[in-house]
Amino acid sequence: MIIFEITTDFNLVLPLMIGSVVAYSVAEIVAKGSIYSRILAWRGIRLAETTVARILTELTADDVMQRRVETLASQMTLDEMVQAFSRSHHRGFPVVDDGKLVRYRYPD
Secondary structure, eight states: OHHHHHHOOGGGHHHHHHHHHHHHHHHHHHSOSOHHHHHHHHTTOOOOHHHHHHHHHHOOHHHHOOSSOOOEETTOOHHHHHHHHHHOSOSOOOEEETTEEOOOOOOO
């Protein structure tokens, strides 16, 4: 994809796709699994597929959710919103009014 983005030549799409499929197929024949599991194995960390599957099936939204949600008030000025964006690493904020989520209505 980087080569395509650099050259912006649509004629490269098919050869790049074929090269990717061939490279993936050869890699699977030579060594099964992802490069990340191989790196972990080289470091002595063995993750069985059943272990990973068990961990993922036991995860709940509560386990991965962010507890501190940053919100914007529906009556904020543009300057206040700019300050909120500059203070935070988030780039999307729920808009609330009296503690309730505001639903945007498209104009008719």
